[in-house]
Amino acid sequence: MDIVPQLVVxxxxxxxxxxLIAMGFSLIYGVTRFFNLTHGxxxxxxxxxxxxxxxxxxxxxxxxxxxxxVAAAALGLLLEICIYKPLRTRKASGLVLLVxxxxxxxxxxxxxxxxxxxxxxxxxxxFENGVVQIGSAAVTYVxxxxxxxxxxxxxxxxxxxxxxxxxxxxxxxxxxEEVAKIVGIxxxxxxxxxxxxxxxxxxxxxxxxxxxxxxNPTMGLPLLLKGIIAAVVxxxxxxxxxxxxxxxxxxxxxxxxxxxxxxxxxAIAFVVLILFMLFRPQGILGKKL
Amino acid sequence: xxxxxxxxxxxxVVLAVAGxxxxxxxxxxxxxxxxxxxxxxxxxxxxxxxxxEWTKAGIDLALKEINDAGGINGQxxxxxxxxxxxxxxxxxxxxxxxxxxxxxxxxGPVCSAAAGPAVPIAEASKTPTIIWASAPSLPIGKExxxxxxxxDAFQGKFAAEYVFNEMGKKKxxxxxxxxxxxxxxxxxxxxxxxxxxxxxxxxxxVSQDVNDLRTVLTKVKSTDADMIYIPLYPVNAVAAVKAAKxxxxxxxxxxGDGLETQEFLSVPEAEGVILTxxxxxxxxxxxxxxxxxTGVDSGFVTPLAYDTFKLLIEVIKKAGTNNDAIKExxxxxxxxxxxxxxxxxxxxxxxxSAEFDVKVVKNxxxxxxx
Numbered sequence: 001m002d003i004v005p006q007l008v009v010x011x012x013x014x015x016x017x018x019x020l021i022a023m024g025f026s027l028i029y030g031v032t033r034f035f036n037l038t039h040g041x042x043x044x045x046x047x048x049x050x051x052x053x054x055x056x057x058x059x060x061x062x063x064x065x066x067x068x069x070v071a072a073a074a075l076g077l078l079l080e081i082c083i084y085k086p087l088r089t090r091k092a093s094g095l096v097l098l099v100x101x102x103x104x105x106x107x108x109x110x111x112x113x114x115x116x117x118x119x120x121x122x123x124x125x126x127f128e129n130g131v132v133q134i135g136s137a138a139v140t141y142v143x144x145x146x147x148x149x150x151x152x153x154x155x156x157x158x159x160x161x162x163x164x165x166x167x168x169x170x171x172x173x174x175x176x177e178e179v180a181k182i183v184g185i186x187x188x189x190x191x192x193x194x195x196x197x198x199x200x201x202x203x204x205x206x207x208x209x210x211x212x213x214x215x216n217p218t219m220g221l222p223l224l225l226k227g228i229i230a231a232v233v234x235x236x237x238x239x240x241x242x243x244x245x246x247x248x249x250x251x252x253x254x255x256x257x258x259x260x261x262x263x264x265x266x267a268i269a270f271v272v273l274i275l276f277m278l279f280r281p282q283g284i285l286g287k288k289l
Numbered sequence: 290x291x292x293x294x295x296x297x298x299x300x301x302v303v304l305a306v307a308g309x310x311x312x313x314x315x316x317x318x319x320x321x322x323x324x325x326x327x328x329x330x331x332x333x334x335x336x337x338x339x340x341x342e343w344t345k346a347g348i349d350l351a352l353k354e355i356n357d358a359g360g361i362n363g364q365x366x367x368x369x370x371x372x373x374x375x376x377x378x379x380x381x382x383x384x385x386x387x388x389x390x391x392x393x394x395x396x397g398p399v400c401s402a403a404a405g406p407a408v409p410i411a412e413a414s415k416t417p418t419i420i421w422a423s424a425p426s427l428p429i430g431k432e433x434x435x436x437x438x439x440x441d442a443f444q445g446k447f448a449a450e451y452v453f454n455e456m457g458k459k460k461x462x463x464x465x466x467x468x469x470x471x472x473x474x475x476x477x478x479x480x481x482x483x484x485x486x487x488x489x490x491x492x493x494x495v496s497q498d499v500n501d502l503r504t505v506l507t508k509v510k511s512t513d514a515d516m517i518y519i520p521l522y523p524v525n526a527v528a529a530v531k532a533a534k535x536x537x538x539x540x541x542x543x544x545g546d547g548l549e550t551q552e553f554l555s556v557p558e559a560e561g562v563i564l565t566x567x568x569x570x571x572x573x574x575x576x577x578x579x580x581x582x583t584g585v586d587s588g589f590v591t592p593l594a595y596d597t598f599k600l601l602i603e604v605i606k607k608a609g610t611n612n613d614a615i616k617e618x619x620x621x622x623x624x625x626x627x628x629x630x631x632x633x634x635x636x637x638x639x640x641x642s643a644e645f646d647v648k649v650v651k652n653x654x655x656x657x658x659x
Contacts, residue, residue, distance in 0.1 A: 006507040006536070014501065118334040118374070120524050120552050131535055138536050213500045214527055216336070222498070254504045262495045262505040263467050 005137040007254050013143045013212075015250025016150040020205035021227030022234065022242035023153060024198030030174040030237035031194050032088070034097040038079055040224025041108045042199040043206025046072035047215045048112055050207050051123050061125040069203040076199025079104055080192060105220070113217040122214040146208045150243070153201055157239050160197075170194055174237060202227075229273045235286025244284050248272070324367040325360070325610060327601065328386030330397035330407060332375035336523045339550040339588060340399045345370060346585035347594030348396065353582050355599070361606050375522075376497070379403025380410060387414035393610045394601055398422050399590065401470035402497065402522075408434055417615040419597050421590065423546070423567075424469035425477065433616050435634050437597045438590075439567045439643030441470065444545060445477025445520075447645045448565045452516060452543055453485040455647075455659070462491035462514035462540070464505060464529060466522045466547075474520035474545050482518075490514045497522055506532040509540075519562075520545040523552040530558040549589055549648070549655060559650045563658065568644035569593050569628035589655075596626030 025039045046068040053064035083104060087097055127141030161167035169190045172180040181187050205223065209215075226249060234245025249269055256268035276283060329348060331341040352368055360366050369390050373379040379398045386392050387410060395411055395418040398404040404422035411418040412431045420427070421438030428434070452458050461482055465471035471494065479489055491512045493505055506529065509517060517540050519529055526548055533542070546566035553559055571592050579587040579595075604622060608614035624632045633641045648655040 003507050003511045006510075007504060010503045010507060013503070113334070117338065119338045120336045120527065122527065122556055124557070131537070140535050143535075213531065214524075216524070218498075219500075257504055258508070261493045262499070262502065263493075265499065266496065 002136050003258075005135050007258060008251075009134065009137040009139050009143075011251040011254040012147055012247070013139070013250070014254060015247035016143075016147045017205055017209055017223070017246075018226045018230045018249055019150040019243050019246035020146075020153060020201050020208075021223055022230035022246045023150075023157060023239050024201035025224075025227050026231040026234065026237055026242035027157070027170075027194055027201075027239050028198040029231065030239075031170060031177075031191050032084065032097075034084075034094040035101070035228070036084070037098065037101040037105045037224060038076075038108070039198070039202055039227065040220030041105050041112075042072040042076055042202035043209065043223050044109065044112060044215070044217060044220040045075050045206070046203030047206040047210035047219070048116055048217075050210060051116070051121060051215060054123055054125055065126075065207055068207050069200050072203025072206065073196045073200040075108075076195045076202075077192060080195045085188065085191075109217050109220060116217065118217050120214055120216045123210060126211045140212070142208060142211045146212065149204050149208065150246075153204070154240070154243050157197075161239065166190065166193065226269060229269055232273060233276045233283055235283030238283070238285045241283050241285030248284070324365045325605060326367050326369060326390065326392045327598070328390060328392035328395040329368055329370045330373045330379060330382045330386065330395060330403065331370065331399045332403070333370065333372035335372075335374040335376065336552055337375040337400055337547070337550055339552065340375070340590055341372070342585060343588030343591045344397070344399055344594040346579050346583045346587060347591040347596075348598045350579050350582045351595045351598040351602075355602050361602060366602060373398050373400065373403035373407070375400035376402050377406050379405070379407035383407035383410040387411060387416045392416065393605065393612075394418065394615060396420075396594070396597055396601065401427060401473070402468045405469045415612050417601075417612055417619060419601060419619075421593060421597070422470070424473040426469050426473055431638070433612070435619055435638040437593060437600070437629075437632055437640055439640050439645070441473040441545070442477050443643045444565055444567070444645060445474045445479075446481040448474070448518065448543060448545070449478045449481035449485065449487070451565065451647055451659070452518065453482060453487050456516065456541065456543075458516040458541070459487050460490045460513060460515045461487060462509045462512055462517045463489055463493070464502070464509070464517060464525075465494050465520045466497050466525050467494040468497050468522070470545075470547060471520045471522070478518055478520070495521070495525055498524060500524055500528045501532075502528040503532045503536065505529075506536050506538055510536055510538050514540060516541045516543060518543050520547065522547050523550050526553050526562075527556050527559075530556065530562060534558045546589075548650075554650055554653050554655065560652075562650045564648050564650070564655065565645050566648060567593075568646045572627065575627050592626070592628035596624065596628045596632060600624040600626065600632055 028036055049071040050064045050068035053059040054061055083100055130141035131138050169185045173187050177187055230245035230249050231242045234241030252272050253265050253268050257265050331344045332338055333341040355366055371382040373382045386395055395416055398407050399421055401422040401424035404420050404427050408428050412433055415433055417433050419435045419437050423438050423441045425440050425442040465475040491509050519542050542562045544564040548564045549566050569592050571587055576587040604615055604618045608618040626632055635641045646657050647659040649658050
C-alpha cells in the first residue's frame with residue numbers, strides 16, 4: 001500500500017498534462033464545433049521551438065519557453081485564418097474541417113521531422129535535478145510546474161469565461177454563433193482569441209512534456225488522443241469538464257496498471273472512453289443529449 | 290472529342306508504364322555492363338537512427354573499396370538505402386526493394402521491429418537477404434534469409450549468466466519493450482536466470498512508444514528486486530532511467546544492445562547503466578578508414594555492416610546475380626572479416642558462433658567491462 005501516494009502523484013502529473021491539452025481543445029471545440037486535430041501539433045511546435053532556441057541558439061530557457069508558447073499560439077492563429085475560417089465561411093461540414101485539420105497535422109509533423117529529424121531528443125535546463133519528497137512519493141520540479149500550470153490555467157479560464165465581456169461573448173458563440181453575430185458580437189475576433197488561448201495552453205503542455213520526458217515529432221498524436229478522451233469524458237465544449245476528465249483519465253491509467261502490466265495503459269484509456277460513450281455520452285459535466 | 294482522345298492517350302500511357310514496371314526488365318536480367326544493385330533497409334531516422342548511420346558508414350566504405358577495385362568482375366555496384374524507421378515500416382521498405390527496385394540482394398533490416406514484417410516479404414520474393422536483427426522469433430531458417438548478427442537466444446542467456454554469476458544478483462525485476470526483440474530477450478533471460486536459481490520478482494512489458502514509466506518504476510520500487518533487467522528500446526529506456534532517477538530507484542540496471550544508440554547514451558540519467566552487446570572488433574585503422582571515407586565515427590555495428598556487404602559481394606562474384614545461386618553460395622560461405630574472425634551460417638541461416646561484451650555507460654559513451 002505504500003506505493004499509493006506515488007501512484008496518486010503519478011496520476012496528478014499525467015492528469016495535469018492531459019488537462020492542458022483537453023481544456024484548450026474543449027474551449028476551441030466550444031466555439032468552432034469541430035474536432036481540431038492540429039491541436040496536437042501546437043504542443044509539438046512549442047516543444048521544438050524551445051529545443052531549437054535552447055540547444056542551437058543557446059537562448060536562456062526562461063526566454064525560450066514564452067517564445068515557444070507564443071509560436072504555438074501563432075501557429076494556431078495562422079491555421080485559423082488560412083484554413084478553418086475560409087472553410088467555415090463556405091459552410092463546410094465538421095467532417096471536412098476534421099479532414100483538413102488531419103491534413104495540416106500530418107503536413108506540419110512531416111515538416112518538423114524534416115527540419116529536426118524524427119529522432120527522440122531530450123532537453124534540460126529547467127529546474128535541474130530538483131526532486132521533492134512528499135511522504136513516500138517523489139516528484140520533480142518540472143512535474144510540480146506541470147500541475148501548477150494546469151491549476152493556473154483553469155483559474156485563468158474561469159476568470160476569462162465568467163468574469164469578462166470576452167467570456168460572455170465566447171459563451172454566446174458556443175450557444176449559437178448566428179445569434180451572437182446578430183446581437184453585435186464580432187464572432188471572428190472572439191474565435192481568433194479562443195484559438196490563440198487554446199493553442200498556447202497546448203504549447204505549455206508540449207514544452208513541459210519535453211522537459212519532463214523528451215520530444216519527437218510524433219509526440220503530438222498520443223497527447224492529442226489523451227486530450228480528446230479527457231475532453232469527451234468531461235463533456236465536449238465544457239472546459240471544467242475537460243479538467244475533470246483529464247484527472248479521471250490520469251487516475252484510471254495509473255491505478256489501472258497497478259496490478260496489471262504497463263502495456264495496458266492505452267487500452268485502459270480507451271475503455272474509459274467507450275464506457276462513457278455507452279453510458280454517459282454527454283460526459284461528466286455535459287448537458288444531456 | 291478532344292477530351293475523350295486525351296483520356297484515351299492517358300489510359301494507354303498509364304497501361305504502358307504499368308506493363309513496363311510489371312513485365313519490363315528486372316535487375317536480375319541486367320546486362321553484364323549494368324550495375325549490380327543491393328538494397329539496404331536500416332533505421333535512417335527514428336529512435337534507433339544511430340544504428341542506421343553506423344550501418345550506412347560501413348556499407349559506404351565497403352562500396353567505395355569494391356567499386357575502386359573494379360566492382361564485380363567489371364560491373365559497378367550500387368546501393369539503394371531505404372529508411373525502415375526501426376518499426377513496421379520495414380514491410381513497405383522490403384516491398385519496394387524487392388518488387389519495384391528488384392534488387393539482387395538485401396542487407397537489413399537492422400531492427401527486429403522492422404524485420405518481423407519484412408522477412409516474410411523477402412522470403413516470398415525469393416530475394417537473398419542478410420539481416421542483423423537479433424530476435425530469436427524471426428522466421429530465419431527459411432531458404433533466402435540469413436543473419437550475420439548473433440541471435441538474442443544467446444544474448445539473453447549471456448545476460449542472465451552475467452547477472453547471476455558475476456554481479457551476484459538473485460532477484461531480478463524485468464521491464465521489456467513489447468516487440469520481437471524485447472520479447473526474445475525477455476524469454477531467453479527468464480529461462481536461463483530461473484534455471485540458475487534466480488527469481489523474477491517483477492515482470493512487465495511496455496509498448497514501444499510509451500514514454501511515461503513512472504508508475505511502472507513505482508511498482509518495481511515496491512518489490513525486493515536487487516537489479517532491473519531492461520531489454521528496452523531507446524524511447525522506453527530513456528523514460529525508465531529518468532523515472533528511476535526521479536523516484537530514487539538505485540538498483541543496477543542491465544540492458545541489451547538496443548541501448549547502444551546515441552539517443553540513449555546522450556541522456557545524463559543513462560550513466561552507469563550496464564548493457565550486453567555482440568562482440569565485434571572495431572580496430573583503429575578501420576575506424577580511421579571509415580572516418581576518412583564517410584566522415585562518420587565507426588559505431589559498433591559499422592564493422593559488421595562492412596563485413597556483411599563485402600561477404601555478399603564475394604558471394605555474388607562467385608555465384609552471379611541469380612538468386613538461387615547466391616543463396617546456395619551463402620549457405621557454404623566462410624568469410625574472414627574485420628568485425629568477426631569467421632562469418633559462416635548454420636543450417637538455420639543464423640550466425641554459427643557468437644561472442645558478447647558487457648559494457649557500461651560512462652560520459653555518454655560505452656566502455657567495455659568484460
